[in-house]
Amino acid sequence: MNTNKLLTEFFNELEDPRREKCKKHLMSDLIAITICAVICGAETWEDVEEYGNVKKNWLRSFLILPNGIASHDTFNRLFGSICPLKFEECFSNWVCSLANITKGEVIAIDGKTIRGAKVDGKSPIHMVSAWACENNLVLGQVKVNEKSNEITAIPNLLEVLALTGTIVTIDAMGCQTEIAKKIIEKEADYVLAVKSNQGLLFEQIKDEFRFNKSQNFSSDIDYGHGRIETRNCSVITDFKHLENIEKWCNLKAIVRVQSEREFKRTGEKETAERFYITSLNQSAEKFQYIIRNHWAIENKLHWCLDVAFGEDLNRKRTGNASQNFSLINKIALNLAKQEKSCKRGIKAKRLKAGWDNDYLIRLLNF
Numbered sequence: 511m512n513t514n515k516l517l518t519e520f521f522n523e524l525e526d527p528r529r530e531k532c533k534k535h536l537m538s539d540l541i542a543i544t545i546c547a548v549i550c551g552a553e554t555w556e557d558v559e560e561y562g563n564v565k566k567n568w569l570r571s572f573l574i575l576p577n578g579i580a581s582h583d584t585f586n587r588l589f590g591s592i593c594p595l596k597f598e599e600c601f602s603n604w605v606c607s608l609a610n611i612t613k614g615e616v617i618a619i620d621g622k623t624i625r626g627a628k629v630d631g632k633s634p635i636h637m638v639s640a641w642a643c644e645n646n647l648v649l650g651q652v653k654v655n656e657k658s659n660e661i662t663a664i665p666n667l668l669e670v671l672a673l674t675g676t677i678v679t680i681d682a683m684g685c686q687t688e689i690a691k692k693i694i695e696k697e698a699d700y701v702l703a704v705k706s707n708q709g710l711l712f713e714q715i716k717d718e719f720r721f722n723k724s725q726n727f728s729s730d731i732d733y734g735h736g737r738i739e740t741r742n743c744s745v746i747t748d749f750k751h752l753e754n755i756e757k758w759c760n761l762k763a764i765v766r767v768q769s770e771r772e773f774k775r776t777g778e779k780e781t782a783e784r785f786y787i788t789s790l791n792q793s794a795e796k797f798q799y800i801i802r803n804h805w806a807i808e809n810k811l812h813w814c815l816d817v818a819f820g821e822d823l824n825r826k827r828t829g830n831a832s833q834n835f836s837l838i839n840k841i842a843l844n845l846a847k848q849e850k851s852c853k854r855g856i857k858a859k860r861l862k863a864g865w866d867n868d869y870l871i872r873l874l875n876f
Contacts, residue, residue, distance in 0.1 A: 520600050520601075520603055520604040520607075521538065521541055521597075521600045522538065523596070523600060524537065524541075524592060524593075524596055524597065524600060525593065525596065527588070527591035527592060527593070528587075528588065528591065534576075534577045534580075534584075535575075535576070535577055535580040535584060536573075536574055536575075536576065537588065538573075539573045539574060539575055540580060540584070540585060540588050542569075542572075542573055543558065543561070543562045543569060543573070543579070543580075543585075544558050544585060544589070544838055545838060545841055545842065546561070546565070546569070546870065546874075547561035547562065548819075548835075548838050548839060548841075548842045549842045549845060549846070549860060549863050549870060549873060549874075550860060550863045550864035550870065551860045551861065551863075551864050553819065553820050553823075553824075554582075554826075555582035555583070555585045555586045555826070556582045558582065558585050559579060559580070559581060559582040559585065561864075562579035562580070563579050565867075566578065566579055568867055586826070586828050586831055587828070589826075589828075589830065589831045589834045589835060589838075590826075590828035590829030590830055590831040590834075591829055591830065592830060592834055593830070594653065594830045594833045594834055594837075597834055597837055598650060598651060598652070598670070598837060599670065601650065601651075601837050601840070601841065602649070602650045602670050602671070604841075605647060605648070605649055605650070605844065606672060608647065608844070608848070609642060609645050609647050609649065610645065611642060611645065611672065611675075611676060612644065612675075613675035613676075614675065614676070614677060615642060615643065615644045615645070615675075615676050615677070616642075616643040616644070616676070616677050616679055616800055616803040616804065616806075617640055617641070617642055617643070617649065617671070617673060617676045617677065617678050617679070617698070618640070618641045618643060618679050618680075618803065618804045618805075618806060618807035619638065619639070619640050619641075619664060619667065619668075619678060619679070619680045619684065619807075620638070620639065620641075620680070620681060620807045620808070620812070621636055621637065621638045621639075621654065621660045621663075621683070622636070622637055622638075622639065622811075622812045622815070623635070623636045623637075624636075624637065624821055624822065624824050624832055624836060635653055635654075635832055635833060636653070636654040636660075637651050637652070637653055637654070637833070637836055638651065638652050638653075638654060638660055638663045638664060638667055639651045639667075639807070639811060639840070640667055640671055641806060641807040641810065641811050643803045643804075643806045643807075646810065646847040646848070647844050647847065647848075648811060648840040648843060648844055649671055650667055650670055650671055651667070651836065651837060651840065652666045652667040652670075653833050659683070660683045660684065661683060661684070661686055661689070664680065664683075664684050664689055665688065665689060665692050668689070668692050668693060668696060669692075671696070673693070673696040673697065673698035674696070674697040674698065675697065675698065676698045676699075677698065677699050677700070677701060677790065677800055678693045678698050678699070678700050678701070679700075679701045679702075679800065679801070679803070679804040680700070680701075680702050680703070681703045681804075682702075682703040682704060682705035682707055682708075683707070684702060684703075685702040685703060685704050685705075685707070685708055685787070687757050687758060687759070689702070690702065690758055690759045690760075690761075690787075690789070691759040693759075693789075694759045694760050694789060699760075699788070699789045699790045700787075700788060700789050701765070701786050701787075701788045701790065701797070701800055701801065701804070702786060702787050702788070703784060703785070703786055704785045704786060704787055705785075710753075711752075711787075712785065714751050714752050714753060715752070715764050715766075715785050715787075716785070717751045718746055718749060718750065718751045718752060718764060719744060719746065719764075719766050719785075721750065721751065722746055722748070722749075722750045722751065724746060724747075724748045725744045725745060725746050726744070726745040726746075726747075726793055726794045727742070727743070727744050727745075727794055728742075728743045728793065728794030728795045728797075728798055729741070729742050729743075730742075730743070730798050736773060736774050736775060737771050737772060737773050737774060738771070738772045738774065739769060739770070739771045739772075740769065740770045741767055741768070741769045741798060741802075742767070742768045742769075743765065743766070743767050743794040743795075743797055743798045743801075744765070744766045744768075744794060745763050745764070745765050745766075745792075745793070745794045745797060746763065746764050747762060747763045747791055749764070752764070758787060759789070760789040761787055761788070761789060762788065762789055762790060762791045763787075763788050763790060763791055763792070764785065764786065764787055764788070765785065765786040765787075765788060765794075765797050765801070766783065766784070766785050766786075767783070767784045767785075767786075767797075767798075767801060768781070768782070768783050769781065769782045769783075769784075784801075786801065810847075811843070814843060814856050815836075815839055815840075815843065817857075818843075818855070818856040818857045818860070819839045819842070819843070819856075821836065821839055824836070842860070843856065845873045845874065846859045846860065846873065849872060849873050851872065852869070859873070
């Protein structure tokens, strides 16, 4: 079984935070067991310990286990002490070895709160992640500091990502001049949502679409999920009403998407209007594709983490445990997303991996 590259090599630069006399179990063994256990459905440290004990003979075929399987408290203390920044760096190195990021791929960036990880009246932790929409991979994550927000976290995430030639999409929280500049410095393009948090820019964009008739237009109709959704996309590149656009690095176009949803069962209708700024000069059809792709981070990452991994119920509160366990979940999700032989969902793949060691090996070596 060739799992060493996943389970040890990419994490061998991690510094073991434990005191020497407390190292009864190898850190590489503990990380490997945790990854295997989470792939197979573990959600708590007790689950990880139980998995290790049940699968001990199989685990011995590729791990050392000098003192058997550690207790759940040992797993908790280790992951609570591991430096999350270094752990995330190792994760990014692993993902870079897997991903085949192509020119024009949409990299969606968005935040998610782990609501169960709330300690002593403090706010629950909030993670910002990057999702490669065509590769179906989490590229990286950073934690939002307790007294900050996504505006300060996003540049830190951008810094560690390889983004050359990609299109970075972020919701309105990330519509900031420094973030746009950072994306261009990373040799990528941006599509940033604009809402009322950018007051003057927001009003000027609305005026531009109200009075500027030089617009590229595309309409798209989607039938499914019990509704009919019509999306009309308009693009302006010849600005008449925008001021001080030079502060937005490489700003080339503004985009408006007007959508209407009609629910077949009730006949009720919902309408919405969204605006974007971008460094791209593309057709309205292309922007329809890019903007729709952004929402993959909600459906394929955040939804899966909550429904298939129970992350919103995560109550790991020791040190860095919650942040590091979130990364383990993303390792498991990446592996499950890449394995194509099982046509069922993520939950089904995790169950199958727990039942079938050969299938787990396939997941680990995709």
